[in-house]
Amino acid sequence: MQELSMNLLDIAQNSVAAGSTLTQITIAIDTAAKRLTLTIADNGKGMDEETVRRVTDPFYTTRTTRKVGLGLPLFQEAARATGGELTIRSAVGKGTTVEAFFTLGHIDLAPLGDLSGTIAGLVQCNPELDFVYRVISDGETFCMDTRQLRQMLDGVSLATPQVAIFLREYLEEHTENLLKRSTQI
Numbered sequence: 001m002q003e004l005s006m007n008l009l010d011i012a013q014n015s016v017a018a019g020s021t022l023t024q025i026t027i028a029i030d031t032a033a034k035r036l037t038l039t040i041a042d043n044g045k046g047m048d049e050e051t052v053r054r055v056t057d058p059f060y061t062t063r064t065t066r067k068v069g070l071g072l073p074l075f076q077e078a079a080r081a082t083g084g085e086l087t088i089r090s091a092v093g094k095g096t097t098v099e100a101f102f103t104l105g106h107i108d109l110a111p112l113g114d115l116s117g118t119i120a121g122l123v124q125c126n127p128e129l130d131f132v133y134r135v136i137s138d139g140e141t142f143c144m145d146t147r148q149l150r151q152m153l154d155g156v157s158l159a160t161p162q163v164a165i166f167l168r169e170y171l172e173e174h175t176e177n178l179l180k181r182s183t184q185i
């Protein structure tokens with residue numbers, strides 16, 4: 001079973017590849033509703049309706065030369081395995097929002113994995129791009145915005161290893177308890 005942080009990384013990389021300059025990643029946990037929602041919203045080039053339909057079906061394109069991607073189908077499969085679903089909203093020239101919801105407490109729910117490390121790595125590898133990372137857990141919210149981080153760093157690049165290490169620890173410290181609720185069901 002692949003950790004959800006790995007799925008998330010793949011989907012966020014799609015956003016980067018699509019030219020997104022601001023990618024917003026949100027993890028929402030609602031223990032009463034037994035629901036975990038992962039949302040990746042970007043302002044990249046977007047997809048037309050036909051492409052949106054095609055990208056969640058790895059077999060749809062077998063008679064073309066287009067490379068068959070696995071990121072979205074795997075994310076969809078991970079959600080469906082828990083009774084959840086994946087939805088894609090996209091508009092050409094505006095951006096794409098990929099949202100997957102999962103059932104908390106389901107035996108087939110994959111572990112979250114190292115979300116803090118994944119986000120810190122994403123920021124370090126794309127120091128010119130902006131990311132917002134939000135964790136909303138039963139109404140309590142944590143938010144990290146690289147636009148604010150950039151100001152605080154006063155010219156020091158987000159690619160600096162020490163910054164990445166700091167960011168990972170900072171995220172871990174502030175989200176650990178919020179994320180823990182997803183396994184306490």
Ligand SMILES: Nc1ncnc2c1ncn2[C@@H]1O[C@H](COP(=O)(O)OP(=O)(O)OP(=O)(O)O)[C@@H](O)[C@H]1O
Pocket residue numbers: 010011014015018042044045046047055067068069070071072073096
């Ligand atoms: N955020 C996005 N914005 C625009 N196009 C996207 C976005 N996400 C996915 N796509 C399109 O959907 C295709 C399929 O994405 P998917 O992640 O499933 O596979 P891939 O990225 O092509 O390959 P893989 O993830 O297996 O390396 C992408 O190649 C791209 O054309």
Ligand SMILES: [Mg+2]
Pocket residue numbers: 010011013014069070071072
């Ligand atoms: Mg991909």
